[in-house]
């Protein structure tokens with residue numbers, strides 16, 4: 001999917017919501033465990049319930065890999081379901097990949113050729129040769145970790161060198177030598193608040209994938225205030241806050257309500273940039 005397509009979808013849906021598919025067998029309603037593939041059944045219901053209100057889905061591979069082959073199979077079927085039933089949805093494989101070149105080539109092949117995701121999250125810390133193999137695919141996206149939502153982001157990403165330059169700033173500057181905003185996005189946690197203004201100094205046009213609203217307590221209002229640009233430039237993710245909004249058989253309608261509530265707030269913000 002191109003940047004232009006993504007922006008068009010945001011305008012059409014009046015939404016920049018990404019629904020996180022962090023599906024955990026211990027958290028889904030118990031009656032689904034009797035189904036042949038409980039994860040896939042849960043995901044399908046969540047996707048059908050939320051698709052009118054979002055522009056992206058983000059399955060996090062950890063949740064699928066943690067239960068082995070059945071999880072991997074559910075992940076593949078989930079992505080295929082989104083691709084065929086909702087082809088406008090942007091699919092982000094949250095796998096936080098990155099390794100030496102020939103290994104990254106295999107990670108990229110898995111994400112883009114086999115699973116056919118639109119984007120994959122990548123850790124930048126092994127440098128250019130670890131990221132470049134993901135960038136050879138036209139219309140596919142790399143989403144580099146820049147300033148993450150967790151407390152540990154202070155351990156490395158927020159530390160400064162002797163010139164006062166923070167590590168996340170270096171990541172933003174250096175990575176722009178490798179690709180343009182047509183192929184590169186950054187992960188910035190919603191919990192980082194006014195730091196979005198710093199991010200926008202170095203990456204004014206790039207899309208940002210923003211996890212951390214909902215269960216982690218980040219504020220959508222603050223993200224928009226400091227992080228929105230003329231094209232929106234944001235994909236805001238919520239996983240647990242939507243998919244586990246209700247633990248009973250009403251989980252899908254509860255997910256609809258949560259996604260709709262966020263979409264309506266987003267529509268208000270989008271009015272300010274798209275007349």
Ligand SMILES: O=c1ccn([C@@H]2O[C@H](COP(=O)(O)O)[C@@H](O)[C@H]2O)c(=O)[nH]1
Pocket residue numbers: 020022060094147148149150187188189211212213214215216237238239240241
């Ligand atoms: O900085 C980061 C990077 C990735 N994540 C991932 O996003 C979702 C957030 O889930 P919630 O339930 O909405 O908190 C999850 O998959 C994380 O691994 C992040 O939270 N922060």
